[in-house]
Amino acid sequence: MSQGIDYTDRIPNNVDLTGDRRLQRALESWQPKFLTWWSEMGPTLATKDVYLRTAINVGRDGWAQFGHVKVDEYRWGIFLAEREGERHIAFGAHKGEPAWQQVPGEYRSELQRLIVIQGDTEPASVEQQRNLGATAPSLYDLRNLFQVNVEEGRHLWAMVYLLHAYFGRDGRDEAEALLRRNSGSVDSPRILGAFNEETPDWLSFFMFTYFTDRDGKYQLGTLKESAFDPLSRTCEFMLKEESHHMFVGTTGVDRVVERTAQLMVENNTDDAGPHGGIPLMVIQKYINFHYSVSLDLFGGETSTNVANYFTAGLKGRWSEERRKDDHVLTNDSTFVDTFTNGSIGEVEVPALIGLNQDLRREYIADCSTGVARWNRILEQAGLPQRLALPHPGFNRKVGAFANGHISPDGEVLSADEWEASHKSWLPTDVDKTHVRSLMQPVHEPGKIAAWLAPPRNGINGKPFDYEYVHLA
Numbered sequence: 001m002s003q004g005i006d007y008t009d010r011i012p013n014n015v016d017l018t019g020d021r022r023l024q025r026a027l028e029s030w031q032p033k034f035l036t037w038w039s040e041m042g043p044t045l046a047t048k049d050v051y052l053r054t055a056i057n058v059g060r061d062g063w064a065q066f067g068h069v070k071v072d073e074y075r076w077g078i079f080l081a082e083r084e085g086e087r088h089i090a091f092g093a094h095k096g097e098p099a100w101q102q103v104p105g106e107y108r109s110e111l112q113r114l115i116v117i118q119g120d121t122e123p124a125s126v127e128q129q130r131n132l133g134a135t136a137p138s139l140y141d142l143r144n145l146f147q148v149n150v151e152e153g154r155h156l157w158a159m160v161y162l163l164h165a166y167f168g169r170d171g172r173d174e175a176e177a178l179l180r181r182n183s184g185s186v187d188s189p190r191i192l193g194a195f196n197e198e199t200p201d202w203l204s205f206f207m208f209t210y211f212t213d214r215d216g217k218y219q220l221g222t223l224k225e226s227a228f229d230p231l232s233r234t235c236e237f238m239l240k241e242e243s244h245h246m247f248v249g250t251t252g253v254d255r256v257v258e259r260t261a262q263l264m265v266e267n268n269t270d271d272a273g274p275h276g277g278i279p280l281m282v283i284q285k286y287i288n289f290h291y292s293v294s295l296d297l298f299g300g301e302t303s304t305n306v307a308n309y310f311t312a313g314l315k316g317r318w319s320e321e322r323r324k325d326d327h328v329l330t331n332d333s334t335f336v337d338t339f340t341n342g343s344i345g346e347v348e349v350p351a352l353i354g355l356n357q358d359l360r361r362e363y364i365a366d367c368s369t370g371v372a373r374w375n376r377i378l379e380q381a382g383l384p385q386r387l388a389l390p391h392p393g394f395n396r397k398v399g400a401f402a403n404g405h406i407s408p409d410g411e412v413l414s415a416d417e418w419e420a421s422h423k424s425w426l427p428t429d430v431d432k433t434h435v436r437s438l439m440q441p442v443h444e445p446g447k448i449a450a451w452l453a454p455p456r457n458g459i460n461g462k463p464f465d466y467e468y469v470h471l472a
């Protein structure tokens with residue numbers, strides 16, 4: 001059964017908001033605060049309208065419609081995936097029991113915490129990306145930026161709905177706090193490190209949507225397994241929107257590499273820099289940076305909190321139901337990374353406390369598919385150079401490697417050696433300034449900046465030269 005979304009409501013939704021006046025009123029009083037936040041912290045480039053998709057149905061077919069809309073009149077709403085029949089808990093101590101439609105008192109604070117942490121990342125990325133419109137390399141890319149931004153705004157709505165509907169006064173307070181913290185703020189920063197980094201240029205944006213939105217995919221994947229059914233259904237629908245964000249990242253980096261390779265071949269040089277492209281070395285440094293800060297988002301190698309979340313049924317594993325084990329894990333063990341006395345190793349630990357590393361492992365495997373794509377582009381251009389993911393211990397601030405100095409190749413370095421070399425592995429001010437100097441806006445239909453190849457296809461069957469955005 002598929003239930004359409006009611007767009008006659010002030011807040012479009014498929015959760016029967018009109019049937020719960022108190023909740024409806026609470027969310028309607030949060031709505032203007034959200035809109036104030038959007039106008040103060042959202043995209044800075046003024047537009048008349050943008051060709052955006054809006055969710056209209058949560059079903060498999062035709063879930064979205066496309067059209068030119070005013071960005072600040074986007075219909076942010078509350079959409080949960082539908083379930084057929086009763087869902088049962090797939091893992092942990094409550095395995096086999098019916099999924100929860102309410103929050104059990106004993107898990108209330110943990111669930112609220114998980115929702116707040118997820119919710120905090122969504123508006124953070126809008127804040128990080130707010131100035132990118134001014135330097136968009138094409139109208140197609142500008143449109144994609146706004147699409148990502150409005151959907152991250154909607155993901156905030158998704159988490160705020162849960163906080164309002166299931167966590168009472170505390171939940172309402174947390175929903176307000178989600179609008180008060182700001183990315184990079186000294187006084188009230190966003191909760192997680194990567195979401196306080198700046199996204200000052202489009203190479204960073206493509207890397208962010210490739211590496212950091214992909215972290216989001218894996219976090220949402222674990223929450224989709226949750227025994228708390230409304231959280232599970234919310235995350236399932238968010239994942240659907242999220243896949244476009246990763247498409248923007250994957251194909252964005254594809255197009256940077258493609259253009260760089262073209263310039264290298266045309267000019268018979270290793271360095272595309274003097275020819276208006278982004279040097280391959282700089283692309284590699286951006287990969288190193290965004291990959292390593294995203295790895296930190298998975299937390300320490302071992303965690304008793306996460307073990308407890310799993311056992312309680314709050315948060316599962318990636319593809320929980322496809323795993324071939326007992327889904328309880330009390331008798332299983334796994335290996336996690338260690339860094340002791342200056343050497344990299346592994347240690348066997350109970351599987352439950354190694355779950356962060358389990359998720360990170362899935363993520364790393366996924367990330368390496370992107371690098372393989374980008375290397376195919378180099379190969380097809382006839383170039384011998386290759387890109388690579390750095391060693392997982394490289395540039396880490398969280399977990400076993402946080403105190404070490406490890407090169408991209410996995411070599412353990414002294415502090416002095418690190419000091420002498422890190423500039424050749426991570427973007428320097430000079431690199432960033434050069435990348436920024438290339439970011440001249442191209443706001444004309446069908447045109448594209450010199451450092452980027454055009455996309456293979458447009459959006460929703462439209463050509464590349466379509467007027468995706470009308471500027472104000």
Ligand SMILES: [Fe+2]
Nearest residue numbers: 122152155216
């Ligand atoms: Fe999101």
Ligand SMILES: [Fe+2]
Nearest residue numbers: 213216242245
């Ligand atoms: Fe996203």
